[in-house]
Amino acid sequence: MRRGLLTAALAAGLGFATLGSAQAVEIQYWQYLYPSRVKAMDQLIENFEKANPDITVKQVTFPYANYQTRLVAAKAAGQGPDVLQLFYGWLDNFVGGQLIQPLPSEDFPAKEIESDFFPIVTAMKRDGKYYGLPTAVRSLALFYNKKLFKEAGLDPNKPPQTLDALVDAAKKTAKHDSSGNLTTEGMTIDMGGQDHQWWREVLVRQFGGQPYTDGDRKVAYDDQAGLKALQYYIDFDTKYHVGKPGFMDEAQAAFRGGKAAMTIDGTFRLGSFADIKSFDWAVTELPANADGTRSNYASYFANAIGSGVQGEKLEASKKFLKYVSSPEAMKIWLKVVGELPARKDVALTQENLNDPILSPFIKALKYAHTTMFVDEEAQRQVAIDMVNRILLENQDPKASLDQAAKAEQQIIDRQTGK
Template sequence: MTKDLTTTPLTRRGFTLASAAAAFTVAAPAVLRAQAVEIEYWQYFFKERVEAMDALIKQFEAANPGVKVKHTHFPYAQYRTKTAAAVPAGEGPTVMQLFFGWMREYAKAKLIQPLPGDVFKTADIDRDYFDVVKLMKTADGYWALPTAVRSLGMFYNKRLLKEAKLGETPAATLDEYVKYALATTKRDGSGNLTQAGATIGIPSQDYHWWREVLVRQHGGTPYSEDFRKVTYANEAGAAGIAWYTDLQRKHKVAEAGFLSESQAAFKAGRAAQHVDGSFRLGTFRTARGFDWGVAELPVHNGIKGNYSSYWVNGLAANATGAKKEAAVKFLAFITSDDAMQLWFDKTGELPAKKASALTPKNLSDPLSGPMLAGMNDAFTTDFVAEEAQGQLFQDMLDRILLQNQDPLAAVRQMAEAEQKMIDDHYRS
């Protein structure tokens, strides 16, 4: 858990991204200055993230004419498959983005290699980055580093709250969250949901909200400290998922699949409250005539909570020689302080270094401020197979919502399956 967000005051910025890139050029090996080297950067397609990386590449190439960076992106659904096929074949990226929860799988499959310790010093990373990033460290050092980290926030539609005479102050507790949802839900004459008071269902960040926040707020913990034992198969885990699924089952303020996706319903102005990640800030800002705000996640039993995740930049296992040297230099640049600020300005994702994130400007921003505050209460999860573990939540949700399975039986069934995944990973 991230407990300490205190930092020393920032020194005044005396250089731009371009000059930061030039600083990396000074130390460039002679081989990079002798001839042009092309490297390739891969990520999944998300409009604001692609635009941010294009801007960073432009800055980097301007200061490093000996290095050409090819930027390739794929739809999210294809991304892992493309990477898994390309790297072993000696093709594809030199530097790639991967979700932090995939790191162990990528390292085990020899898709990435440890970052060189002379450039990416363990002590410096431990000191400068938010604590959640330490999950990228093994006995071999750090395997990957993020430009940004994410936290969760409660997005709310100001217009819908005002129409329901709830004022401008968002819900602060889980009880208020339900109260606000009831007041803002609308149905047509046939009983069909036309305006949701809250959102529910996958795809969303609700899997993390339940596991790392709601379980804890109901008196439990999701895993042991070493993440090798599942510990939510009890009344606390059941109470957390019961509260969440009751938004649809009991209170009827939300429906899984309403307007296809939760974030789409909120962006369309058809949902009053929506829990999501800070990466949505950039997306929602582009919606015209949309009056919305962000607050920290609701408190319950006096317990605050949050979840932090991040995408990291890794060095392909097949990167060697001049390409590896160029890739290391580029990876160092896109994880510099100024690169993090540019990424934050364009995407809403929070700078991964504490000093870069916790500036007076960022903290006072009405949208990013609550997200940054949430990092103080954030937990993260050491996944062994993130997508498969996430699917277990989807399966549990289906059993409760569609088959009316008892919440306690549901969490026990999920826990048994997840425990087997974890055990199998460490046995192999």
């Protein structure tokens, strides 16, 4: 009797257990710790789980500084995430390290991706296969201080639209004290901020060159166009004295403090500039060159599927990835994080294009470029040093440009194993 009961109970237990595992799949989602991103993801997970009651998603976050190290350690221990976030520039490393797997082409057809998303999405493609999809993208724009524009007698609703107009406005808005020290910058000069992107992907192209060739594996800015772009950039300091590296420590601090009339920064800065109380500011597209050519630098974090994921977890991961790159998810992300939708039809709505702050960033996505960095920090350092050698050590710009190109080529060659 007792034995019979026990067997029955055991059988029932087993039954529930198997039933349970068939019913609920748990997958892990990893991203780096940033409060608004985590909050947005929590909302997406909640919606997703409501629509897919058989799947639970667990969000795991790590500080940005050791996010990559954690991923590698987890992979070595066989406990990696099912779906994870990665910067587009990490893709080669992640593919090489077998951290992620290509998205199944039947579920994520390349053709569809390329017609729906902005062209920068191709940075996630290797050998015809996509390895991840972004929810949101970022681009650059020119931020300007309306109060300083008015004080300088400029129309605060007509920000500069060309490179020459930018110089003019910078000259008019800059202020100096009696000994000639700069007290308000017309235009910030800060290669450590976003200027290295502006110089590389925008100015070099606008002066007729291209930053790299051969899929960004060959440095190409060490020519006349690159030199002109560099000269244009350093003239803000050496010729016009309207901007200075290190002024108020960094560009965004100078702008925030009302001590810079113009600065170039990204969508990710909108949140921190939103609480500026002492003056009105606005945003405009990065200025065009004399021929009307515009360019921009865009970047993004994409979501990808971990390399070892298979079976029902893979099915669940595919569903989740589809949801986080859906129009609905992008709208939520825009509202919570403030980053631009990666799909054209979600971004280019009349409402967004009428938004005075979002529209300059969104318009830029149509003509923006991404740089295929191998080591963004080291490559940024090359640009910082290039300008510092000229401004601090009076090196000839041409020599400094050549030295920079050589140094960057070395970094690229080393990382790509040449």
